[in-house]
Amino acid sequence: MIRRVLLLSTSKVYGSGYLGYCDAEIRAFLEGVRRLLFVPFARPGGMSHDEYTSVARERFAEIDISVMGLHASPDARRAVREAEAIFIGGGNTFVLLRDLHAAGVLEEIRQRVDSGIPYMGASAGSNVAGLSICTTNDMPIVYPPSFDALGLVPFNINPHYIDPEAGSKHMGETRETRINEFHVFNDVPVIGIREGAVLHREGGSLRLAGSSGGILFRPGVEAEELAPGAVLDSLL
């Protein structure tokens, strides 16, 4: 089993276009792929599945990859089974997971990734690649039947990771505090990936690509800064 997984912290970084900052990683990761199954369920900003799929279609046309939206398939399970590569886009993680359950494709996606096809996720699509969505930043606007996720990597993701802001007067919890609270109730490691960073798994190899790095949180130990390029095979 060679799992191929590319997890993006965000769809956009400030000042660049859709999936612009990680263009080189995506091109290398999808080398040879001609058709991509896009999952638009997370619906950022509440946009429609068709609109969101169009955004992805336009972007991937630049690298000669055609895009089909999973919502448009009359048989979602079959669409997954026949997919050459899967990309789950960002938006609201709760809406995404609820609709993955409703479409009945979670197990199919796992099996396809286990068979070696490339899986790409951005933001919410990265969250659902972890063991659970318990470290999403999103608002719980709908109730999914479970918080368990795809488990394509044996830890959780916190995308859009932001460091505590020195001198902030806001009393809401920092991201770090939230993840530490998660570890009061859970043992699963969490990788916070900053905007601009990308987590890349190839089988037994795991590397933090992109420019901005991340943080590794584990229960009971000090959080660990992860520099761009960090090798994380030991987490697999």
Place this chain on the structure above:
Amino acid sequence: MIRRVLLLSTSKVYGSGYLGYCDAEIRAFLEGVRRLLFVPFARPGGMSHDEYTSVARERFAEIDISVMGLHASPDARRAVREAEAIFIGGGNTFVLLRDLHAAGVLEEIRQRVDSGIPYMGASAGSNVAGLSICTTNDMPIVYPPSFDALGLVPFNINPHYIDPEAGSKHMGETRETRINEFHVFNDVPVIGIREGAVLHREGGSLRLAGSSGGILFRPGVEAEELAPGAVLDSLL
């Protein structure tokens, strides 16, 4: 039925102590109360129920109110039925709601508030006073059996409300975007209460007290700024 409800945006504002900013509102609201049932389930920072109850006990001693922690009662339902006033403290809303379900006290709390005893909530304790916890800011670190909440007010709360930050380079959703996404899937009005603001219901009267105001979000209409002192009876 005279529901008496005081919902605090936060436990602390910057530069003041625990429940310091809303001291006058609390004194007036709890006038005549001598014993307070404190619900420490939200466990801010993962602290223990005993530790959290001590924090509340110390604070309310200043106004001659004695505090009992609900966790310490051998019969939680009975403790609620006999409570003179209830205060649910802040922390993680998902942990709080899960543990309210586990203790089997949601219906008892509703009935007590319907019978006229004062209910006070801070942050997560304000979230659970709304129709659902779907507009919490918290991380979903545990899975509650439902997102439905106490419904002591016929709308949802977003505590610690913060306005979009002009010039931010972070691509994660603003609070406003998140609440607008909530309204793609839900019809319930949402009141965002800024740190320092307090929502006060006395039967058919609803007023926004405190210094910092809030925002009213309703599906399909422009968000509405709520000045300190705003009268919101029409939402009841």
